[in-house]
Amino acid sequence: KLKDNLAYVAAGRAGMLTVDVSDSGHPQLVNTTRVRDQANGIAISGDYAYVADFSYAYPDHGMHIYDILTLTPVEKSFTQIFGRTYGGVAAEGTKAVFTGGWVGIAAIDVQNVNFPEVKFILPQTIETLDVEISGQYLYALSRNSAQSNLYIYDLANPVSPRHVGSFKLDSPETMVVEGNYAYVSDIQTVKIINISNPANPVLTGTYTAP
Numbered sequence: 001k002l003k004d005n006l007a008y009v010a011a012g013r014a015g016m017l018t019v020d021v022s023d024s025g026h027p028q029l030v031n032t033t034r035v036r037d038q039a040n041g042i043a044i045s046g047d048y049a050y051v052a053d054f055s056y057a058y059p060d061h062g063m064h065i066y067d068i069l070t071l072t073p074v075e076k077s078f079t080q081i082f083g084r085t086y087g088g089v090a091a092e093g094t095k096a097v098f099t100g101g102w103v104g105i106a107a108i109d110v111q112n113v114n115f116p117e118v119k120f121i122l123p124q125t126i127e128t129l130d131v132e133i134s135g136q137y138l139y140a141l142s143r144n145s146a147q148s149n150l151y152i153y154d155l156a157n158p159v160s161p162r163h164v165g166s167f168k169l170d171s172p173e174t175m176v177v178e179g180n181y182a183y184v185s186d187i188q189t190v191k192i193i194n195i196s197n198p199a200n201p202v203l204t205g206t207y208t209a210p
Contacts, residue, residue, distance in 0.1 A: 048065055090133045099129065119158055
């Protein structure tokens, strides 16, 4: 994830790497922030980094919040969350969401970054791989051996999300939401989905790598 001229990289057991990319031809590692086990995903919102920490030991599995105003991130809090994350974490404003695999999606109030509060766990019938927040909507990428879907939820009521739409997919891996579009990738293709009407997402294009 990028903020100004710095890239924040989830590097597994190495932790969160801060890389200066102001000179794109010569990126420089400026800091390594250790986590409890494995940094599997990062979201940036404002002056904070939200890091998904994967661990087989429950007490070490959850979400870190770091203040990134300086080159040496300062941990503000750690929230324990059940389940097994694939790195899906997203944040916007006072809301953060975190994937818990088969357990579902944790929605977290981060208005006070020192004391985040898990507001609810949104159950999922299939495993959640990735999440994004855009405005009042939550986008969840889920998959199992039989089906794969992009689910869209309305977060207008933050303690009671409402399912508003879905889109069938084939073996998705990751997702980015930007404006009116969701970009969903698998091993070989990228699907571009128009989400301007959350109740009726529409495929607008597909790119297949040679």
